[in-house]
Amino acid sequence: MKRDPFDDDTRDSRRKLLAALAASAAGAMVGCARAVAGPSAPPVPAPSEPRRKWGLVIDLDRCARCAGCVVACQQENNVAPAGAKAAARTRPIHWMDFLPPASGSLAATPIPCMHCEDPPCVKVCPVGATYQTAEGITAQIWERCIGCRYCIVACPYSRRYFNWSKPIWPGDDPSSLNPDVAPRPRGVVEKCTLCHHRIRAALERARLDEEPLSDEALRRLPACAQSCPAQAITFGDLADPASEVARLAASPRAMRLLPEAGTRPKVIYLRESK
Amino acid sequence: MLLVAVVALFAGAAGARPVPAVSPRQPLPMSHKRHIAKDMKCRACHQGVEGEALASFPTLADCMDCHKTPQGHDPAEPEVRAFATSGQDLAWVRLNRLAGHVYFSHAAHVTLASMKCEDCHRDMHTVDRALTEADMHQNMGACVACHRNRHASLDCLACHK
């Protein structure tokens, strides 16, 4: 390989390599030592930030079932349309979906991932591709996933989707893809991330501007909540008693889906009232 | 011990993974050394570095802010003006590219964590041209190690997207 005459980091890279070798050896040893010593300490959140618990409240009374949130989610999260052919085989992906009305109920229910406090999907993942973040998001790391679909089977809400084939954008043109979200390859399970990239950006922006992130700024943060014309979807920190979501979650209309599953969802519905 | 060696071997091997062999030519033979010698800061040209995720490259207009008039005796300097008159876009070739599922914010690292450019990039004091090869060989191990040392978030979602 022809080397750049100005590039003098050949030595540097060797040094780096050696350093990496030493570091990894040390790391492995410390790892062993730690394992013997006991459980490793969980990563500490930055000291100034209180522990948050993100949640969504969906007001079924306000929701008019316009499905704007569905497209907003697909657009924001680079969900490829299934296309007429694949959809004919009922394999569309909708992180935000609509649950058909149960008998006795009047209308369909928008249903994102419930971000359970005790997520069954996390328990069954054989490789730790899905886990719960410190702030309560049930996350999925695409590259980890091996595609066994155990999490899909375990999820009582069927809120996980498998990429049955390679995602294909209309005309193979990825122009409209959101650069903040990685598209998922074939054979990987994907799911709602509560627009964590938007949360991350908002937190970062707030820290850069040196202003605390207010509850008002958070309420419409995820794409679904932002798009909702009736403002039926509210996002926020359930752990903060002053937040709008916490207030709504305390409403007598509040309910959770399948409470008997013991999953304790952090997506809370407000019953239709009238 | 054997296992440790294997781990180390893997780690080293992956860390030294080669970057693409093609050396793209940059549109201008811009000398970092001379700019830095004039006491310019990195952010003067890489404007996004303090407030945005991407550090970004200077546009032709940014260059022409200074180079409308000759600034020194570099024989290459007239090239930038020639470029401006030709009407072409100044298309710098981006060499350092993260994996597609990694999020990295310059603002978070430079402004919030007060890291220096040289902590990750090479020192440009001595480089007499624009980069023709990626100068970043960071990998996840390095990211995680640094995050751990600085008590930054170790959450997967802190960096993955």
Add this chain to the structure above:
Amino acid sequence: MKVRRFLVFLTALVTVGAYAWVRQAVQGDAATDLHTIGAGGVVWGLYVVGDGFFASAALAMLAVACVMRVRRLRDMESVTRMALPLGIAGLLASLGCVMADLGRPMATMVNLPLVGRPHSPFFGTFTVVVGASLLATVVHLALASRPGWAERAHTAKRWWWLWRRLACGWKATASAKRRRERVDFWLSLALLPLLLGGFVILGIVFGVRAGRPAWQGAFAVVTFVVSGGAAGCSLLLLAAHASRRASVLLARALAVFTGLTVLLVVSGEILALRTPYLSVHRYARALLDGPWSRLFWTELGLLFLAGMVSLAMAWQKKVSIVLAAATALLSCAAVFLERFLVLVAWQTHGLGLPWPAGAYHPTSIEWSVLVGVTAAAMLVFLFLAKVCRAETGDAPAPASPAPTGRLLRSLVTAACLILGLAAAASGLALSAGFASAPFLDPIMPGSPLVFLAGLFVMGLAAVAYELIPEREVRSGAKT
């Protein structure tokens, strides 16, 4: 000639399966009839059913064989001997099914050994059931076949050198035979908990699903184990037709297993019909008179028939090869259906939320892969059965003085056992990570591999014990 034609037929089936698998690999899982759950489909289909069927049958066969070995039933030797290659073939088939099911098999081979999580039943299925049982069984079979190999090293015209290498130092001395037996006993005893553990884990995968109020789950675990026993016994019955006593014993066991399965399936169904949970009730109705009713009643009918036939054989104390084959076919089909219905019908009709009911019609690709895997497993079995033949003069070991002890052997064996146990335990502990949240990674990457390696080293204890020669024959041995 007949055998050769059969081999050609099997090879053709394997080729078809391989072709189908390649097509699936190219097209993606869209080539199957698996769909998004809740949107009218199932995410787990034929492959996982096959995995459950093969694994449970194999585990059952191995368990039966181990019990016989542990009880030192000498005249059951032909059965126990067949059980090992059958078990290996079954475990390999289940492995094949899982690999065909995975969305990213390549990533699995990297990620699972590196960051596998024992919390997941999938880890259990994969490493304990398939990996560990397979390893142990292979060790077991290899050791048990050494006398046969040694004999062949003398008689065979071709390949004698290979047999000789494989037999590596087998001397048909009385003490060696005693040692052989002892190894068999301990290996079987060690395998039993492993097999039972695997059984339970698989039963959990198929039965109690995390987070679901799956009422039928409580029964499903037991049903899974019992029906697995039925499938295993029926297959063993086919293999054991040479030994009358073994056959009758197996027929009796089979009758019990099938009867129990019928009982469990029926009572499970009745219970499910009477639960207050809408989803379980829907599932039960789908079996009783819904879209799955035909398969459900077929399953019960097959089980009943198999039970009747085996009962008749046990009663008559006579087992004909035709009847044995028929029962094997009947009960295997029934158990396969049981797996299918528990897995698929539950996904189509048993969801907790009011998603529309689903349907599942496996594509030709799925069937081809399944058939290919089955055929490949049969080939493996035939190969192993041929290679690992018992020696002809299989006389019981004479009551000779106890084998002379040897410090080195004891030391190495003990070291292997302790080291292996330590590695397996620490591997398990490390990969379990003791809830080192937030991301539930093993404390050290690769610890699942350590766990497996530990198990392997434990298996090596048996090898060491058997291979390290007696002091007096040291000069003759070539270990």
Add this chain to the structure above:
Amino acid sequence: MSRFGRRELLSGAALAGAAALGCGPGKDSYRIDKPSVPGGRGRAGEERWVLSTCALCDAGCGIKVRVVEGRAVKIEGNPEHPVNRGGLCSRGQAALQALYHPERVRSPLRRGGERGEGKWKPASWDEAIGEIVAKLGKLRAAGHPERLVLIDGDTASFTYDLWTHFLLAFGSPNHIGMGSARAAGVKLATLYTQGRYGLPAHDWIRGRLVLAMGTDLLESSDQAMQFLAAASVDRPRVICVSPRRPGCRFDEWIPIAPGGYGALALSLAHVLVRDGLVDRDFLRDLVSGFSAWRDQAGVEQPGFEALIRAAYAPEQTQEVTGIAAATVDRLAHALAQQRRVVVASDGGATAASNGLATGMAIAALNVLLGNSEGGGITGVQEFAVPHWEAPAVDAVAAAGTAAPRIDGAGTAACPLGRSRVQAVPAAITNSEPYPVEALFLLGTDALATLPGRKAWHAALNQVPLLVRVSSWLDESAQQADLVLPESLPLETLDVVRCAPPAGEWVVGLRQPVVAPLQDTRQAGDVIIAIAAGLGGSVGRSLPWKSYSDALAKSLPAGSVADMKEKGGRWDEPKTDLPARLSRKFEICSQAIAARMAGAADSAKASRAWPCKGLPAWEPPRFSGDALRFPLHLVPYRPVQFVENGGRFLSWLSELPLVSGNPWLLRAEINPADAARLGVAEGDQVLVQSSLGSCPAIAQVSDGVRVGAVAMALGKDGVADLVVPDEDRWSGVLAWQGTRVCVKKIS
């Protein structure tokens, strides 16, 4: 250090594994490699939000578009915009998919083979416009400018006004809107009772009860966002009246027989008057024609009160509405009790042979409820119009404009209508009143979305020059001689009239969010280029260099620049509603009387508007033999319905609002009917009308009234079932007036 080097291990092992298997490391499947952008991508990572106005329906919601490195990547609602206040429906967001759609027409196309053969030759804009100019020039030279016909679906944007302007100068009266196929029934009712053509503006925010007539509020695109935005503050109670259970959230659903809305409205009025639930002072002051009155000749005329008292007791109408008298009583009392009521309707209720009368009856009900006192109608929307100098009209143009319209609107055939697009095919085929030489088709895929596909097909084939202005090679474009690809709204500058709630006045701005991706042009630029090509008085009438120049002149100086900051112009929302009615509400429309008087004598004799301008409701007329076709077809516009090119947007097609395969066409049918017909859920059925047939999947649901079959428009084949009958006065297309039968396909 417990998790050190996980990544390395993974990738290293992957590399080793890959190497062992003889293949190199794969491409990074997570990387998004975007193609280059015309005009450069800007600074790396550069990101901005551009304000604009949505164009997927006539509501005109404010949008903001996220543009990263020169590409639009997300559309969101503009939180400041008074129409939608930050929200955005699925349609508006799908505009992004249109922008980057691979099937967009990339440059002007000229037909290269027979019509409909699908052979195209790319042409330059100069060639295409040259061809049009040559043809139009000949028309004017021959003194027949009226033979140019323009069918235009987009009335919201100023481009529509520019076309009108152009046609005036050119000399054709044939600017045919799509109103009769949409909400003209409601708009004409507003015209004849309140004096302005347009949807009534409701005070959604203060309305506490919404009575939705023939609409589920989401389908009624013009009003959906106002309703939703209002619901975001405090959701009113929603009562839906329609044969099909609405898809939106509702509190009560009253199934009604198709075409019975007017009778219901009059019955409700009857109960209100009978039980003394109306505000007589208000009616006296602000409403004319409620009680008996004397006309100019001094003859006493019966008022609205007499009409409803005589013929519209709930007991009298229950047969035609299918709603029990007790229900009507209860409903009327609920309305009266609530006071702040919005009686909403759109094209759904009025798309019947009694459309105009139905619209007037609903308008009357609104007024009877005292809605102008807050909570309901506050008048009609005030629309912005461009301030251009009147076009120069020469003799040819004057003569041409004076010619009758080919769709017969305003003539004896359709005395009270403004346009009648469904009459165009017959007019072309019969060359009645004169042959059509050139047809411009804009904003609608007439062949696929309007009923009577065969007639349209024959007619389009007969036109010597058919120009389709469209982004898609849709069905109508397939028949065209020239396809002119218009720039999409996200690529162009335009000014649009939005449909705000009552008391507000909103003009939206569309601005180029991204540079045009293909060789496309804004329709306004095309008009100006054609006018310039024609020269003479036409050229002088459109003196602008470009459409953006014309826009700058259409509004006060500097407006467009200001609007770029906000995404439009609007007053601060008025908090001191109610704004009073702008003029007296004429329950007994003098405008209708005047128009009827003006119509030809023969028409007067044969087709006198009954009841002298009162909402003279007649039972609906249905096409098709009741014995052979026993069921009523209820075509509806689902949430994802987009008139122009909607089927190209897969996001919309895949909305999970139906279970199962969203791409399939479903026929929703009541379980009682299904049992009678032997049809089960999921069966393949054939829906037949006297005009055509179309296969569908049966969806057996109690969400459809007995005797009705509901099918979503926007999918192939549904429009073909509809027999294009119409209201004989207003020309409103009777979408709801077709009988069908359903057969199981074995």
